[in-house]
Amino acid sequence: MLPEIGQFALALALAIAVVQAAVPLVGAARNNVMWMRSARYSAFAQLLMVAIAYGCLTSAFISNDFSVQYVAGNSNSLLPLYYRITAVWGGHEGSLLLWVLMLAGWGVAVAVFSRHLPLDMSARVLGVLGLVSVGFLSFMIFTSNPFVRLFPVPMEGHDLNPMLQDPGMIYHPPLLYMGYVGFSVAFAFAIAALLSGRLDATWARWSRPWTTLAWVSLTCGIGLGSWWAYYELGWGGWWFWDPVENASFMPWLTGTALIHSLAVTEKRGTFRSWTVLLAIITFGLTLLGAFLVRSGVITSVHAFATDPERGVFILAFFAVTIGLSLALYAWRAPSVGLGGGFGAWSRETLLLVNNVLLVVAAAVVLLGTVYPLAMDALGAGKISVGPPYFDSVFAPLMLPLAALVAIGPLVRWKQDLPTRTWQQMRMTAIAALAAAAVWPLFYAHWSPYVSLALFTGLWIVLAIGLELRQRTGLRPASLARLRPSYVGMHAAHLGLALLVMGVAMVKAYEVERDVRLAPGESVEIAGYNFTFDGTYPLPGPNYMADRGTVHVTRGDDTIATLHPEKRTYASKRGMPMTKASLDRGLLRDLYVSLGDPLENGAWVIRVYYKPYIGWLWAGCIFMALGGLLAASDRRYRVRATEPAAVKGKVAMGRI
Amino acid sequence: MLRFTVIGVVFALLIGLFWVGLGLNPRELPSPLIGKPAPEFRIPELFDAARELSQDDLKDKVTLVNVWASWCSSCRSEHRHLLTLQRNGARIVGLNYKDERAAAFGYLNSGGNPYEVIGFDESGAAGIEWGVYGTPETFLVDRQGVVRYKHVGPLNDIVIRDTLLPLIAELERS
Amino acid sequence: MRRILTPLLGAVAALLLAGTAAAQDAALLQFDSSEQEALYQGLVRELRCTVCQNQTLLDSNSSLAQDLRQKVYTQVREGASRESVVDFMVSRYGDFVLYRPPLKSETALLWFGPLLFLLTGGLVLAFVLRQQRTRAAAGTGVSTPDQPRIHGKH
Numbered sequence: 001m002l003p004e005i006g007q008f009a010l011a012l013a014l015a016i017a018v019v020q021a022a023v024p025l026v027g028a029a030r031n032n033v034m035w036m037r038s039a040r041y042s043a044f045a046q047l048l049m050v051a052i053a054y055g056c057l058t059s060a061f062i063s064n065d066f067s068v069q070y071v072a073g074n075s076n077s078l079l080p081l082y083y084r085i086t087a088v089w090g091g092h093e094g095s096l097l098l099w100v101l102m103l104a105g106w107g108v109a110v111a112v113f114s115r116h117l118p119l120d121m122s123a124r125v126l127g128v129l130g131l132v133s134v135g136f137l138s139f140m141i142f143t144s145n146p147f148v149r150l151f152p153v154p155m156e157g158h159d160l161n162p163m164l165q166d167p168g169m170i171y172h173p174p175l176l177y178m179g180y181v182g183f184s185v186a187f188a189f190a191i192a193a194l195l196s197g198r199l200d201a202t203w204a205r206w207s208r209p210w211t212t213l214a215w216v217s218l219t220c221g222i223g224l225g226s227w228w229a230y231y232e233l234g235w236g237g238w239w240f241w242d243p244v245e246n247a248s249f250m251p252w253l254t255g256t257a258l259i260h261s262l263a264v265t266e267k268r269g270t271f272r273s274w275t276v277l278l279a280i281i282t283f284g285l286t287l288l289g290a291f292l293v294r295s296g297v298i299t300s301v302h303a304f305a306t307d308p309e310r311g312v313f314i315l316a317f318f319a320v321t322i323g324l325s326l327a328l329y330a331w332r333a334p335s336v337g338l339g340g341g342f343g344a345w346s347r348e349t350l351l352l353v354n355n356v357l358l359v360v361a362a363a364v365v366l367l368g369t370v371y372p373l374a375m376d377a378l379g380a381g382k383i384s385v386g387p388p389y390f391d392s393v394f395a396p397l398m399l400p401l402a403a404l405v406a407i408g409p410l411v412r413w414k415q416d417l418p419t420r421t422w423q424q425m426r427m428t429a430i431a432a433l434a435a436a437a438v439w440p441l442f443y444a445h446w447s448p449y450v451s452l453a454l455f456t457g458l459w460i461v462l463a464i465g466l467e468l469r470q471r472t473g474l475r476p477a478s479l480a481r482l483r484p485s486y487v488g489m490h491a492a493h494l495g496l497a498l499l500v501m502g503v504a505m506v507k508a509y510e511v512e513r514d515v516r517l518a519p520g521e522s523v524e525i526a527g528y529n530f531t532f533d534g535t536y537p538l539p540g541p542n543y544m545a546d547r548g549t550v551h552v553t554r555g556d557d558t559i560a561t562l563h564p565e566k567r568t569y570a571s572k573r574g575m576p577m578t579k580a581s582l583d584r585g586l587l588r589d590l591y592v593s594l595g596d597p598l599e600n601g602a603w604v605i606r607v608y609y610k611p612y613i614g615w616l617w618a619g620c621i622f623m624a625l626g627g628l629l630a631a632s633d634r635r636y637r638v639r640a641t642e643p644a645a646v647k648g649k650v651a652m653g654r655i
Numbered sequence: 656m657l658r659f660t661v662i663g664v665v666f667a668l669l670i671g672l673f674w675v676g677l678g679l680n681p682r683e684l685p686s687p688l689i690g691k692p693a694p695e696f697r698i699p700e701l702f703d704a705a706r707e708l709s710q711d712d713l714k715d716k717v718t719l720v721n722v723w724a725s726w727c728s729s730c731r732s733e734h735r736h737l738l739t740l741q742r743n744g745a746r747i748v749g750l751n752y753k754d755e756r757a758a759a760f761g762y763l764n765s766g767g768n769p770y771e772v773i774g775f776d777e778s779g780a781a782g783i784e785w786g787v788y789g790t791p792e793t794f795l796v797d798r799q800g801v802v803r804y805k806h807v808g809p810l811n812d813i814v815i816r817d818t819l820l821p822l823i824a825e826l827e828r829s
Numbered sequence: 830m831r832r833i834l835t836p837l838l839g840a841v842a843a844l845l846l847a848g849t850a851a852a853q854d855a856a857l858l859q860f861d862s863s864e865q866e867a868l869y870q871g872l873v874r875e876l877r878c879t880v881c882q883n884q885t886l887l888d889s890n891s892s893l894a895q896d897l898r899q900k901v902y903t904q905v906r907e908g909a910s911r912e913s914v915v916d917f918m919v920s921r922y923g924d925f926v927l928y929r930p931p932l933k934s935e936t937a938l939l940w941f942g943p944l945l946f947l948l949t950g951g952l953v954l955a956f957v958l959r960q961q962r963t964r965a966a967a968g969t970g971v972s973t974p975d976q977p978r979i980h981g982k983h
Contacts, residue, residue: 235888242883277662288669297676301882308677315677319670326666330659341965344958352957356950364943370672371930371939377675380935382684384877386885386928393943512870514858684879687923694921753892779896786921788879788893 003147006056013049014137020130024123036123043111047104054101069150076159078542092304093146102181124192135317143310162569162577168228176221180286182214187283190276194332204266209631215255216627223620234578234593236608241390244302246369247289253362254282257355268340273333284322343415350408357401402456406463432458443509453504460497464490485633492626495619502615511609518602526609529553543567550592566594686805694784701773708774713796717826720794722750725762727790733809734766741769749773797826869905
């Protein structure tokens with residue numbers, strides 16, 4: 001009964017989405033106030049319907065209703081309750097429903113928090129969001145219905161993939177989708193601007209907090225995914241340049257360019273058409289990502305098991321949406337105006353370089369991701385493009401970018417002098433260079449690349465300190481008075497610095513060993529001694545585990561006792577899963593996982609020393625926090641005092 | 656103006672690429688052995704461990720080399736096709752891949768034996784020489800011992816009718 | 830002072846029972862030198878498992894990956910160079926098996942693409958900046974207000 005209600009609710013949601021798309025957009029074009037006002041109510045109604053559908057699917061999971069095909073394929077009665085709830089988004093259909101739910105949720109958020117926007121703008125934004133919903137809902141209803149029934153009803157489900165039975169599963173997909181959907185909002189703002197012909201600093205101020213929040217969500221989603229892979233997969237890796245990973249990274253790169261471009265548009269009224277283009281491209285990349293992951297054109301362990309028929313639908317959706325948007329852009333962008341001018345050495349210029357580098361980086365990732373497909377399509381054979389390629393082409397782009405992050409905040413808007421900047425930054429550059437040259441000496445081997453990366457990271461940190469000192473003299477009272485958006489910027493940049501330094505150090509100096517250890521034997525890496533103390537069986541709710549004990553010491557100090565596990569899940573007989581055990585630290589992680597069992601209680605043990613890997617996650621956290629602070633700035637919450645209708649003039653946002 | 660054209664072209668190219676890509680199978684690998692002499696290998700025969708099978712045994716007659724195993728479920732679905740081919744005069748040499756003799760005997764007893772001779776590749780070393788990555792796989796080798804064609808996965812009517820039989824006929828004529 | 834990397838599993842092996850069961854997975858791999866070990870470790874991370882869904886030979890548990898790892902190990906122990914091991918794999922499985930795509934005419938666009946993109950980006954940048962200069966020189970465009978009152982606002 002409930003699944004049918006869910007299906008019906010989805011159909012209703014689609015109908016409402018059509019209304020939400022058509023009525024306000026036509027209303028805005030015709031200046032019909034009633035029609036424009038209806039957008040808000042459509043958004044509420046759509047959320048209600050989608051939430052009902054989602055609730056029905058979740059209850060099917062909770063009650064182990066295996067007559068629903070999707071439930072039978074992704075759940076199991078032995079699965080603990082919280083995993084049954086998160087299993088809803090463990091497969092293609094359910095994750096789509098989650099996506100649509102978030103889309104509806106963001107729509108309501110926009111409806112609620114957009115009272116200060118002019119009516120035609122908010123109507124257009126909600127209308128475009130409605131169009132996006134129409135696309136996703138149609139996709140679901142016509143090709144990926146989560147409520148399809150299964151006869152005869154199986155006694156037991158297939159179970160959720162054991163790798164997904166982890167707290168990371170609870171947070172990673174929702175945050176990722178929050179990000180993707182959030183960029184739909186940024187896209188909606190951009191299209192609304194193009195449609196209305198109103199693309200100025202005020203528009204940027206409206207759009208910015210939404211876009212920043214989307215970026216924060218995506219940052220958290222990607223960071224969590226990486227962190228989760230690191231401790232869950234048992235091989236210590238955290239990024240593989242897998243096509244699905246790239247699918248989330250590309251919109252992040254252009255999304256970062258977008259938030260910076262929005263900053264310039266808000267502040268100076270420039271970069272307007274670039275901002276709009278970036279919004280379209282970022283949203284396009286999220287759709288492209290959905291296509292790559294769900295169509296079967298690429299091979300990935302992350303990909304959902306889907307078929308080309310669904311791929312055709314998404315591709316068509318992508319082609320139509322982005323094609324029309326680009327056409328609209330080509331038509332309207334030239335009349336948008338150029339905004340304020342700026343000199344050759346100015347913050348605008350540096351931000352432009354920043355954005356160019358980010359877009360180039362995204363293009364490089366796209367190139368590497370689709371090249372095997374392109375070669376195959378042209379009959380030129382099958383190749384693989386993996387980490388060796390991406391690592392070698394990506395790093396040279398990121399290092400100049402990081403250096404820019406150090407310099408940028410200290411350069412004036414509109415016009416500055418390179419000599420002045422150099423004078424300001426000379427000391428910090430030298431200090432960073434010196435520290436970066438010396439730091440690697442404490443590790444296994446000195447490398448110029450590591451030093452270069454450390455230099456950029458350290459320079460960013462020192463430059464932040466310099467800026468803070470210039471502005472506040474580092475007095476606590478002045479520091480407390482700093483605006484959230486300003487603090488947020490520095491926090492996010494600090495996060496980037498930590499990330500760059502962490503990546504460089506861990507890749508250069510990590511140590512990995514596979515050894516055969518019998519109980520009582522030990523191995524040493526990087527000065528740490530790992531002693532294996534055998535395993536004992538430990539049953540879990542839906543698995544049987546061999547739990548090992550490894551004592552870690554350094555010299556005379558006991559550092560930690562680690563408990564790696566090898567689990568065999570009831571539903572996946574013969575496919576044991578490794579659960580690694582970590583001792584995390586500020587400056588290093590110690591990581592142990594069990595390989596295969598050998599005779600007489602001996603096991604293959606993998607031990608890792610990972611220096612500074614915690615800085616990666618800290619970096620992500622700082623970036624996310626920075627974004628949150630920036631989005632929370634009061635100026636976004638103050639009602640606009642200037643009149644709502646401001647035609648294409650350059651209007652400085654009142655700060 | 657240039658900006659729009661470039662973006663438009665890139666966009667159109669991407670769409671076209673993905674459209675074509677939907678019809679491709681990313682898991683299927685073309686074989687680098689095609690056009691080259693059959694790889695060198697030497698393994699005992701399944702039924703007579705004293706005798707050996709090597710690439711030299713593949714010459715003088717157009718031969719199908721079929722990689723199979725008793726544990727391979729898709730192999731069963733193509734088995735009747737192999738029997739039909741053999742009845743119609745094709746020469747099929749089997750490569751029993753990473754299997755156990757007893758299990759292989761049982762498989763052939765119950766399903767029938769289309770193979771003229773079968774090599775027993777217990778360790779999979781011969782399979783590596785042939786670039787085997789999944790069973791079943793079928794190779795077509797001509798009279799000179801050169802590999803001409805590889806099919807990954809179970810054989811089906813269409814592949815046999817449209818590709819395999821014409822190719823066999825062509826190779827036998829030359 | 831951190832320790833220099835312990836060079837050999839061999840050194841560790843002295844503490845442990847030796848023994849390489851042929852089918853065992855990385856149980857205890859002995860090498861004649863650290864270069865040899867580094868070669869092996871590098872190769873199993875750069876070669877792709879052909880039956881898996883995007884995994885290196887090292888990460889995969891499939892039986893083919895185990896066989897191929899064993900093959901790489903044997904060849905490296907026999908003194909094979911990186912080129913010959915790669916050649917061995919490619920001649921049997923094709924370029925697909927390499928995560929670092931070889932530089933051929935077909936992959937030229939792949940390897941030079943990033944540089945091309947960067948140059949294009951640079952051209953766009955130069956173009957925009959020149960546009961700014963001509964506009965400033967001609968005195969066209971909407972005149973912009975000065976820096977806002979609050980100094981150094983971001």
